[in-house]
Amino acid sequence: MLLKDLIAKNKITESLFRNLNKDFLDHEVKGISSNSKEVKKDYIFVAIKGENFDGAEFINEAEENGAFLILAEEPFSKKAFSIKHGTARHIYTTLLSSFYMKQPKQIIGVTGTNGKTSTVEFCRQLWVQAGWKAASMGTLGTKTETAINKSIYKNKKENLTTFEPSDLYQKLKFLVEEKISHVALEASSHGIDQYRLDGVKFSGAVFTNLSHDHLDYHKNNENYFSTKKRLFTEILKNNSAISINIDDIYGKKLYEELKDTNHFIITFGQCSEADVKIKSIIQNKQSIDLILEFKNQNFQTTIGMIGKFQVYNVVASASICIALGMDSNLIFKSLGYLKPARGRMEVLSNTKNNALVIIDYAHTPSALTFALKSIEEIAGRERIITLFGCGGDRDKEKRKIMGQIANKYSDLVIVTDDNPRSEFPSNIRRDILNGCPNAREIPNRDKAIKYAISMLQKNDLLLIAGKGHETFQTVGIESLPFDDYTVAKEAIKNVEKSEVIN
Helix, strand or coil: CEHHHHHCCCHHHHHHCCCCCHHHHCCECCEEECCHHHCCCCEEEEECECCCCEHHHHHHHHHHCCEEEEEECCCCCCCCEECCCCCHHHHHHHHHHHHHCCCCCEEEEEECCCCHHHHHHHHHHHHHHCCCCEEEEECCEEEEECCCCEEEECCCCCCCCCCCHHHHHHHHHHHHHCCCCEEEEECCHHHHHCCCCCCCCCCEEEECCCCCCCHHHHCCHHHHHHHHHHHHHHHCCCCCEEEEECCCHHHHHHHHHHCCCCCEEEEEECCCCCCEEEEEEEECCCCEEEEEEECCEEEEEEECCCCHHHHHHHHHHHHHHHHCCCCHHHHHHHHHHCCCCCCCCEEEEECCCCCEEEEECCCCHHHHHHHHHHHHCCCCCCCEEEEECCCCCCCCHHHHHHHHHHHHHCCEEEECCCCCECCCHHHHHHHHHCCCCCCEECCCHHHHHHHHHHCCCCCCEEEEECCCCCCEEEECCEEEECCHHHHHHHHHHHHHHHHHHC
16 A cells, blocks of 8 residues: 555545655555564554653664654654654554554444453344354453354454554454454553544444542543543544443443433433333342343343343443344343353352352452452352452552452452562552451462362352453563463362362
């Protein structure tokens, strides 16, 4: 593709490069990158200033590797074209979306503090049940499933909730080539703030909730909300479909700001004003009996999940599908066939003494509260044991709060390590223990899980929280293999084997 054809696809780039000389405009573009090491002959290099590195420092390397056009906000070199209006991140996304062009015909973005992964997965499953080829993109990678074949596409770059632009737009094109027509993707606050999603042709968006998280990045909840809101007010095009949880105070605020726009909005929640009303939730040991109301008609179903908060994720997916034009009767009938996403209130197994081991990704105060409240309501349970830690180099304020939450809803709390990164693990555990001083501290997560499972008595419930689907433990700059599910499963086998021998 010639540069002149590339920039003509978007008014932003067309305006930015209008004075570029003909030699550049007639040059063939073979790739676009913000990583100087990935640059090849006939590439465009966009120098982006990040938290740790400034891409402008790598302009010479990019040119040596073959870049014919270099863009930077404040270039350290005369070789670079200066971006005088807008940001390098925004221009980078715009160029990539124009370069890869093809996108599935229906794409929705799901944003919120909690529930993004489950909601995109439930949307994908509903679409598949309706007969469409669909995909979900986010924390769990890129997942597709049809009646004919089941497959998960994931590569090493997919380690962010919202993919980097170079991977995102290339993957969207790939999905089109795979005949995928429907995509649900997670829209993180970082991804929205860094313009990664500005080139996505969204059909709709979901707001799940907003609570304490990422304040190390956003500083306060108002900034955090403003960033989330940008998906709806700046990225979504006119006449888009939207679903909003109006039981959440920020969801209610978002609805008030959007209700007079020309979007088609479906609200959901337990409050009387919701379009899709959650009328009844009964938590069984491994399922939930649910009654929903839509347009004065009741719908009863049973979903095979644990956790009342999962009801909100299920109803969020149903609501956006209704807003997109799907038949509501078909959607509500399909809810009973949904399966939870990996590491989201995932029941590992019933042990022989009828204890339940649950693995969940809960790593925020609200998520841990939702998980423990849901477990608390399971009939016939005895003790609740909670095992968790907090990540290093992240929001420190939530550590004590999460300790207090675990202490409030648990009979026994075990504090362990969870991706300490560059921090001293003992400092992280100390911060948590300030909120639950009577907890047992077992630094090694492997030993902590084995200990917790060895403590299980009849009808006890063990929540292993914080890592969910993750298959690694980040210590320093190393990502070491570690999987809560695998460790717990093996520990259950060993305990039961020991009981047989004894």
